[in-house]
Amino acid sequence: MGRPLDGGSGPHNEGHASDRGRVYQAAGDQQITEHHYHYPVRRGGLRRVVRWRLPEAWRPALPFAVPVAFVLVIVLALKVWPTAQGSPADEGRGAAERPQGAAAASPDRSAGSPAPSEPSWSPSPPEPSPSLSPPADAQWFGEMKLTSVDLDADPPKIVADDDEANTTFKVGYQSGRDGAGVEIEGLQILWDRKNSVALWEDSATPTSQQCVDRIGQQGAKSLPLSEGSRFCVSSWDGRVGLVDVGAYDETLEAYKGTVIVWPPCRKHCSSLPHG
Template identity: 30%
Template structure:
């Protein structure tokens, strides 16, 4: 006689469904194991390099016991790209994220649920939406910058009726874009808060080591008890007939974004994090991204700056070129967002302006610039070797002439850095802090960003 559970489903069918889910997870874990082998790192060495993960957690991912979060896939592929020269890397990335989403949906994950796998799916889809938001924000800011230049030119022209009408049209478009930017920033803030919440609850579930594919009661037919409100993305304003004349790095990044969207059309997640301007720095997420505590001796990326750090308060109310936005001492040199006030320590190199990679023995520490597109690192850091400390222009000039992708970190080393939002920063390495297992540094960030006038 067959046994029945309370829901009327027979036990053999449940057992068969469970075995199918385990098979799918094991197959995906085997795919991750191949990628980990390509990095040349063991699970322990990978956890030492990326302290957001434990050695035991990495092994669970590669065995298919648990499915990993979006961040792990990104970090694993970044490490593979650093150690191998694979021209098909973008395609492999798309295939991996497509397979990842397929497995999550097949084993019953639902973005409305609050079980472990549903949180993973929500994190994946949320990161893709966040990528699109950043993409549009970059376009809006580029157009705003061009409008400012056009307005300045229009005001210098003779006060003819045609010139006044032209100025009125530019001012109206400027107001429309400012409103659009505010809506995008508001939506991004709510989405970032939801993603942080997803990561926090995933960390708790991984620590509890419970099954990740059981949907709690009340989440099958609608939004789960933890489902936050994320405001809908407002429609874009009508396209302006004025062509954008943005040049240089901003234009290259927008081209890279378009390439990413094309390559990910098959259903993959967002690829790479793109820099933005400086018009919304006041609404950056203030709390560090939660993560599973690390068992390695490498610094935890969620460790805040030491309480003994001396830091200035918030940025000036009106941004002035070359003004000091923030300065602080004793900041742990790990994954740093240099555009927040105060500087924020992140859980991974996603969105980091600069980040340091520590070896297991701390005898090799490497400083990296911003993530570029498709596993690349942008040349956004430079060594400062002049006797006196630099000002903003001195650092900016050094970056424009000698910027590179990576540099070695030693006590007393000094660096000039371009932040994710186009500001300029100066980092002076202090010493290795044994309690943090990381170098500490004095950091100065100047106010001017991509949206400021030169």
């Protein structure tokens, strides 16, 4: 039995809750007392919550994690972006156009147009001319720039202006290309210049012996030079040469000439000046 709701005495009913909390109530005011029973739940029916904590050794590096991640994202974007700009179709079109551009830029060799070339400073054999042809006994025959020339070299070559020990003859341009300012000068040792150049005025090409005789008879230290003039010259080693002066080359800023060189003189050469 229970107590009245107002704390007084009097008739009253007391209800009992059972059957998992269901309450059966009689008529009238009732005082209901609920009894809750908690039964143990099987372990397999509970959800397990996994909580992960950062290891202590990693915590000092946590402030740097965000900047490093940001930098990695930027680097990756820079690598991917250029690749995304092009497409295989664009590359195919570029590859197809390149050979056409290259063919248009390159000169047509088959059409016979010569390729541009730098002026050559080394002697080269010229086409034989009616006025001067290579003799059968000549050691060398070719065209040269007329400055300081060494005929004892094989083949003859241009040397420095101050290389007197290897200079067979020198053409000086002290006063320009015209007038008496251009001269051909012979062998020189210090201040002693030899009478090793002679003017050849005949129209026929001389022989080696004729040049030897002309130098012996009319040799000079230097002579005026102009286009069309010819000179017999002798070298330090006893070689004899003929210099046929050609036109003045504006590009080279010097005269060009055709040169014949004979082997060193072995006999009848006592009149030749040499070292």
